[in-house]
Amino acid sequence: xxxxxxxxEVFEHQKADLLVHLxxxxxxxxxxxxxxxKLDVIHELTSTLNHAGVLAQSLHANKxxxxxxxxxxxxxxxxxxxxxxxxxxxRAVDFSGVKNMLNYDIPELKQDYLARVxxxxxxxxxxxxxxxxxxxxxxxxxxxxxxFDLPRKTAEGFVYATQPMNSKPPRKKGGIxxxxxxxxxxxKKPKYKVKGRGK
Numbered sequence: 001x002x003x004x005x006x007x008x009e010v011f012e013h014q015k016a017d018l019l020v021h022l023x024x025x026x027x028x029x030x031x032x033x034x035x036x037x038k039l040d041v042i043h044e045l046t047s048t049l050n051h052a053g054v055l056a057q058s059l060h061a062n063k064x065x066x067x068x069x070x071x072x073x074x075x076x077x078x079x080x081x082x083x084x085x086x087x088x089x090x091r092a093v094d095f096s097g098v099k100n101m102l103n104y105d106i107p108e109l110k111q112d113y114l115a116r117v118x119x120x121x122x123x124x125x126x127x128x129x130x131x132x133x134x135x136x137x138x139x140x141x142x143x144x145x146x147x148f149d150l151p152r153k154t155a156e157g158f159v160y161a162t163q164p165m166n167s168k169p170p171r172k173k174g175g176i177x178x179x180x181x182x183x184x185x186x187x188k189k190p191k192y193k194v195k196g197r198g199k
Contacts (some may be wrong), residue, residue, distance in 0.1 A: 001148040002117045003125045007139065008153055012132045013165040015104065016045060019130070020052045021158045023082065023100070029100045029126075031075070034084045035116075036104040045104065046084045058092075059085035087112060099125025106131060106142050113146070134164060 010018050022029055036042050042058050049056035057071040057080050072093065074080045085093075087108065095101070101120050106129060107113040117127045129150070131139045143149050154160070 001150075002121060002127075004121045004125065005117050005129070005150060006153040007129050007131055008155060009131050009133050009136070012163045014135065014161055015130050015132070016048045018158055019045070019081045019102065019104070020049065020054060021155055022128070023049070023054050027155075030081070031078070031098070032082050032100040032102055033095065033098055034082055034102045034104055035087050035088075035090055035107070036084060037087065037108070039086065040085060041104070042084050048050060049082055049084070055080050055084055056082040056084055059083055059089050061086065061089055063198045095119050097123055099123040101125075101127050103127070103129040106135075106138055110145050113142075145195075 004097055009016060010020075018190075019034070023026070023032060034045070036045060037194075039062065042060055045058045046058040057074065059068055059071055068089070071080065071083065075083050076097075084104075091112070095116075096119070099120060101116045101143075103113070103116075107116075113129075120127045
């Protein structure tokens with residue numbers, strides 16, 4: 001089992017906060033490449049990081065090639081601290097020398113995960129994965145696929161929630177409160193306007 005990989009279990013509503021915490025000066029992670037599956041998550045995460053004072057850029061298939069190249073160049077030059085990208089785009093990028101990588105979601109493919117672990121190991125860094133506390137079953141399946149258990153870690157100084165964020169109450173069937181009956185529109189008598197009296 002690789003020694004430079006670890007799992008951080010966290011409730012879904014705290015994932016972005018935990019990432020910001022890990023990227024703080026005290027963590028020692030410095031620059032990092034972050035992988036996420038969904039495009040809307042990438043946009044939201046990039047915005048959250050920048051709002052928190054972490055210089056981040058996104059990388060995805062919908063971005064123009066010249067903008068992607070500029071983002072990669074600025075990351076390698078140290079002008080950007082974090083690159084947030086889709087797994088599909090990541091397969092076409094050279095990550096040589098990148099020390100730290102973070103899977104915002106459990107990777108879909110075993111080979112993608114192992115390739116990241118190998119790259120960060122060569123660079124003397126670490127591969128981290130955030131796993132939703134509500135989704136541990138998917139983690140167990142991923143570990144079975146890998147053939148080994150992944151070590152769990154907790155971020156020092158981060159206040160973990162003890163329960164998930166309250167969700168909206170389920171809607172009642174039909175959307176009408178019990179005991180209240182609505183009258184169908186077709187039972188209402190139409191009102192006719194009198195345009196004029198007959199001759």
